[in-house]
Amino acid sequence: MAALLDIRNLHVRIPVGFGHVHAVRGVNLSVEAGQTLCVVGESGSGKSMSALSVMNLLPPRAMRDADRILFDGVDIAQLGPRQMAELRGNRIGMVFQEPMTSLNPAYTVGNQLMEVHRRHRGSSRSAAWARAAELLELVGISNPEMRLRQYPHQLSGGLRQRVMIAMALMCEPGLLIADEPTSALDVTIQVQILRLLRDLQRRLGIAVVLITHDLGVVARVADTVAIMYAGQVVETGSARAVFASPRHPYTNGLLRSMPKPGNGRGEPLQAIPGTVPSLLETIPGCAFAERCARADEACRVGPIATTIEERHSFSCNHPADIRAREEV
Amino acid sequence: MARYAMQRFILALAVAVAVSIISFAILRVSTDLAQALAGEAANQEEVEQIRIAYGLDRPLYVQYFAWLGDIARGDFGESYYFREPVAGLILDRLPLTFTLAGMSLLLALIIALPLGVLAALHHNSWIDRLCLGIAVVGQAMPSFWFALMLIFVFAVTLQVVPLSGGDTWQGLILPAVVLAYYATPAIMRLTRAGMIEVLASDYIRTARAKGLSSASILVKHALRNAVMPVVALAAVKFGFLLGGSTIVETVFALDGIGYLSWESIQRADFPVVQSIVLLFSLIFVFLTFASDILNAWVDPRVRV
Amino acid sequence: MSVAQTHSGERASARRLRLRRWGQHGGLLIGGALLACAIVMALCAPLLAPADPYLQELGARLKPPVWAEGGSWANPLGTDQLGRDYLSRLIYGSRISLLIGLGTVAIGGAIGITLGLLAGFFGGRVDMVISFIVTARLAMPVMLVALAVVGLVGSSLTVVILVLGLLLWDQFAIVTRTAVRQIRDLDYIAAARAVGSSTPSIILREALPNVTGPILVVVTLEMAHAILLEAALSFLGLGVQPPLPSWGLMIAEGRDYIFFTPWVIAIPGAALFLLVLGINLFGDGVRDVTAPGGR
Numbered sequence: 057m058a059a060l061l062d063i064r065n066l067h068v069r070i071p072v073g074f075g076h077v078h079a080v081r082g083v084n085l086s087v088e089a090g091q092t093l094c095v096v097g098e099s100g101s102g103k104s105m106s107a108l109s110v111m112n113l114l115p116p117r118a119m120r121d122a123d124r125i126l127f128d129g130v131d132i133a134q135l136g137p138r139q140m141a142e143l144r145g146n147r148i149g150m151v152f153q154e155p156m157t158s159l160n161p162a163y164t165v166g167n168q169l170m171e172v173h174r175r176h177r178g179s180s181r182s183a184a185w186a187r188a189a190e191l192l193e194l195v196g197i198s199n200p201e202m203r204l205r206q207y208p209h210q211l212s213g214g215l216r217q218r219v220m221i222a223m224a225l226m227c228e229p230g231l232l233i234a235d236e237p238t239s240a241l242d243v244t245i246q247v248q249i250l251r252l253l254r255d256l257q258r259r260l261g262i263a264v265v266l267i268t269h270d271l272g273v274v275a276r277v278a279d280t281v282a283i284m285y286a287g288q289v290v291e292t293g294s295a296r297a298v299f300a301s302p303r304h305p306y307t308n309g310l311l312r313s314m315p316k317p318g319n320g321r322g323e324p325l326q327a328i329p330g331t332v333p334s335l336l337e338t339i340p341g342c343a344f345a346e347r348c349a350r351a352d353e354a355c356r357v358g359p360i361a362t363t364i365e366e367r368h369s370f371s372c373n374h375p376a377d378i379r380a381r382e383e384v
Numbered sequence: 385m386a387r388y389a390m391q392r393f394i395l396a397l398a399v400a401v402a403v404s405i406i407s408f409a410i411l412r413v414s415t416d417l418a419q420a421l422a423g424e425a426a427n428q429e430e431v432e433q434i435r436i437a438y439g440l441d442r443p444l445y446v447q448y449f450a451w452l453g454d455i456a457r458g459d460f461g462e463s464y465y466f467r468e469p470v471a472g473l474i475l476d477r478l479p480l481t482f483t484l485a486g487m488s489l490l491l492a493l494i495i496a497l498p499l500g501v502l503a504a505l506h507h508n509s510w511i512d513r514l515c516l517g518i519a520v521v522g523q524a525m526p527s528f529w530f531a532l533m534l535i536f537v538f539a540v541t542l543q544v545v546p547l548s549g550g551d552t553w554q555g556l557i558l559p560a561v562v563l564a565y566y567a568t569p570a571i572m573r574l575t576r577a578g579m580i581e582v583l584a585s586d587y588i589r590t591a592r593a594k595g596l597s598s599a600s601i602l603v604k605h606a607l608r609n610a611v612m613p614v615v616a617l618a619a620v621k622f623g624f625l626l627g628g629s630t631i632v633e634t635v636f637a638l639d640g641i642g643y644l645s646w647e648s649i650q651r652a653d654f655p656v657v658q659s660i661v662l663l664f665s666l667i668f669v670f671l672t673f674a675s676d677i678l679n680a681w682v683d684p685r686v687r688v
Numbered sequence: 689m690s691v692a693q694t695h696s697g698e699r700a701s702a703r704r705l706r707l708r709r710w711g712q713h714g715g716l717l718i719g720g721a722l723l724a725c726a727i728v729m730a731l732c733a734p735l736l737a738p739a740d741p742y743l744q745e746l747g748a749r750l751k752p753p754v755w756a757e758g759g760s761w762a763n764p765l766g767t768d769q770l771g772r773d774y775l776s777r778l779i780y781g782s783r784i785s786l787l788i789g790l791g792t793v794a795i796g797g798a799i800g801i802t803l804g805l806l807a808g809f810f811g812g813r814v815d816m817v818i819s820f821i822v823t824a825r826l827a828m829p830v831m832l833v834a835l836a837v838v839g840l841v842g843s844s845l846t847v848v849i850l851v852l853g854l855l856l857w858d859q860f861a862i863v864t865r866t867a868v869r870q871i872r873d874l875d876y877i878a879a880a881r882a883v884g885s886s887t888p889s890i891i892l893r894e895a896l897p898n899v900t901g902p903i904l905v906v907v908t909l910e911m912a913h914a915i916l917l918e919a920a921l922s923f924l925g926l927g928v929q930p931p932l933p934s935w936g937l938m939i940a941e942g943r944d945y946i947f948f949t950p951w952v953i954a955i956p957g958a959a960l961f962l963l964v965l966g967i968n969l970f971g972d973g974v975r976d977v978t979a980p981g982g983r
Contacts, residue, residue, distance in 0.1 A: 111592075111593055113589060113592055116507075137598075141596070141597065141598075144592065145594035145595035145596070146595055149593075154586050158586040158590045159587055159590065160609070161587070161684065161685060162609055162683070162684065171594070171596065172596075175597070175600075207684040209684070220590070223594065398820070399820070399824050399827055400827075402821075402824040403824050403827050406824060406828065407833065410833070411840060414836070415840035415842075420840075520965065520968060520969065520972070521965070523912075523964075524961050524962075524964040524965035524968055525964075526916055526920065526923075526960050527920070528919075528920055528923045528924075528936075528939070529957035532943065532946060532957070533953070533957070536950050536953075540946065624829075626829070627829035627830065630832055630835060630924075631920055631924065645832055646835065646924060649835055649836050649839035649840070650839060650926070652839075652840065654840075657839075661832055661833060661836060664829045665828050668826075668827045669827045672827070
């Protein structure tokens with residue numbers, strides 16, 4: 057089955073002062089229709105930049121470069137701004153991290169929902185209104201007619217994020233990109249929004265790319281997982297395979313630093329020692345080498361071996377043995 | 385909204401009263417009016433006669449309330465020099481000064497808004513630097529000197545506009561340009577700053593993620609939010625332009641309120657000076673109030 | 689490396705970075721240079737001026753500057769309508785502009801900073817009253833009130849400085865109030881209070897040093913403002929009185945000769961423009977450099 061979205065060798069560079077921050081360094085990602093891909097990493101790992109690259113919504117001076125970004129068989133890296141705008145909000149929807157500031161304070165919720173539909177479907181006011189009400193209902197907002205007439209400041213954060221999701225789904229996109237959609241919300245609301253995303257994904261059969269730093273989120277919703285570190289995907293595969301036997305030491309570290317439900321008291325949370333390397337310099341070998349207990353001189357110099365198995369691949373010279381996690 | 389408007393109104397009223405007291409007090413203690421009216425040559429007796437005749441012997445607060453009472457009845461007093469009611473003198477000259485201030489504000493907006501937006505859209509480019517340069521130069525240019533230079537170039541050397549006078553609209557071009565140039569930098573800077581802030585905001589990114597056209601993003605989503613504070617500033621600037629009219633009208637010999645105020649100050653024509661200071665202050669207070677209300681009305685967070 | 693070492697190292701490099709930022713800011717350098725020129729001119733006027741600025745030579749009136757036809761090095765910028773050396777008057781004029789600027793800022797700053805500190809620190813009713821006074825002050829047309837008061841009291845250099853100083857304090861109050869309010873709730877103020885410092889001493893010792901950056905910016909802006917206002921007042925005949933060489937007055941005196949000898953207006957105007965431009969650039973630069981995070 058051909059992937060709905062297939063990114064090959066994506067690079068993003070952001071000029072700062074006299075140099076560049078090489079925020080994304082050769083990323084490959086792919087999502088199949090109707091599946092959920094979770095991109096996981098710390099802040100600064102390049103996961104948001106990768107997501108914004110797909111939409112071509114990078115910050116003004118950032119430079120994007122990729123062998124290809126195939127969406128539904130079309131290389132959207134080659135599209136002009138107009139053709140890209142046709143795609144955005146229409147066939148690819150996006151939800152951002154900050155629901156409090158992502159809606160325009162000057163217009164009603166209805167106005168902002170309708171304009172997507174009117175723009176891409178050329179629909180009448182009444183049709184767009186009906187569609188907007190339908191979508192609000194779909195994302196679990198009661199009394200949609202009233203909500204449509206309200207302004208963003210009259211809505212809570214959770215409601216606004218539901219509105220953002222509704223907005224992204226107005227034109228029945230094949231792909232929804234959600235960039236840390238729950239990070240800014242209260243914990244109880246986080247769970248609701250995640251459940252909503254998972255339900256919508258199943259009911260509408262859309263593909264979802266979920267960007268998150270929270271492995272707990274991944275465990276709930278992911279079909280496939282990509283672990284990013286310092287602008288690279290270090291390990292990717294089916295959620296089951298990656299969780300069951302993480303092969304990259306960084307993934308291992310992440311999983312160990314995650315509180316396990318059930319035995320919260322048992323083993324202490326382990327933070328990964330060291331800090332993320334500066335992306336201003338080129339990193340010849342493995343970016344994780346400085347923080348890795350297994351690293352040797354070859355890891356620092358490179359090149360790094362990439363192992364590709366069925367439904368699982370990782371870039372590491374000294375991968376953990378299968379089921380290594382249980383042995384720790 | 386109604387409560388907010390009421391609050392602003394009461395504040396405006398309080399400010400108006402405070403301003404009337406302050407301006408009355410400072411102008412009254414600045415000089416011995418009776419002496420000024422009697423002239424240098426007058427002897428003590430004549431000065432005292434004038435003091436009593438004009439009611440200047442009463443305590444200051446009595447004079448203030450008498451003055452306030454007169455104003456409440458629409459009586460702004462009589463000019464010492466013209467021997468005419470001040471209200472008439474001012475009303476005769478108001479249209480010219482208002483036309484001038486209005487023209488220059490319009491001109492300033494026509495120049496400043498697009499330039500500010502352009503500068504913000506091309507942040508840190510040459511056009512941004514050019515706009516910043518215009519603003520810096522404009523803020524450093526003495527307005528009366530700029531006026532004289534314009535007269536020299538356009539009225540004396542090129543002779544494309546009349547030298548002075550407000551009889552024809554051509555005569556108002558140079559004065560309006562001078563005043564506009566004086567108001568442009570602030571409006572442009574605010575537009576630019578507002579646009580830069582709005583363009584970097586999350587909801588503009590959302591608008592782009594929705595696939596809206598550039599025009600729709602710029603006009604519907606960005607401009608409206610960026611221009612709101614500019615509206616407030618424009619109203620306030622109108623007040624400043626009225627204040628600036630003194631210099632411009634004097635340089636261009638336009639018989640407006642600014643010129644009247646300058647002449648009256650030199651003649652110690654106290655009722656006229658007092659009334660003009662009060663009038664300009666009240667206009668300013670009103671404009672501030674109006675712009676507050678306007679801003680609130682455009683902003684749903686305050687309106688609802 | 690120990691923690692303490694890391695910190696002192698970071699602080700040193702931060703200071704170096706800041707110094708480099710001062711040195712690299714073009715506007716700041718140009719503005720500083722223009723301002724320095726004016727200060728040197730004012731301080732060393734007797735040494736720099738080729739002639740007595742008040743000495744009239746009615747036989748040599750309105751001589752053109754050296755670059756124009758008929759000009760000579762005897763009067764590099766020519767002479768005015770009373771035959772006084774224009775360059776000398778220009779040099780001495782810088783004293784008046786700077787004096788006006790500094791005097792006004794000293795008075796206005798003292799008033800405004802005091803009010804701002806009180807409003808910012810005490811908040812509540814004190815803040816309400818002071819904010820109201822500021823609002824009322826902002827509603828008064830500065831130019832007109834200054835003109836009227838100077839006109840009624842009688843014009844002189846001292847009166848102009850006093851009147852402008854008493855009018856131009858609002859920005860000081862606003863900026864100080866905002867800055868104080870921002871730092872009021874910071875930990876170290878609470879700490880100062882906890883160790884038993886009295887409130888006024890807390891204000892003076894803790895708050896004031898932290899608002900110097902924004903206040904320095906206002907100092908430059910209001911200096912420029914005052915210099916332009918003085919020039920305008922003098923131009924209208926209600927400011928500094930002859931024979932003092934105020935640049936605004938020089939423009940006024942040259943006004944009747946605009947048709948024949950436009951340079952008598954152009955030269956002092958350009959001097960005013962450059963001085964105010966310099967002060968503004970310097971102020972903008974200071975704001976850029978001292979702003980948290982820089983540009």
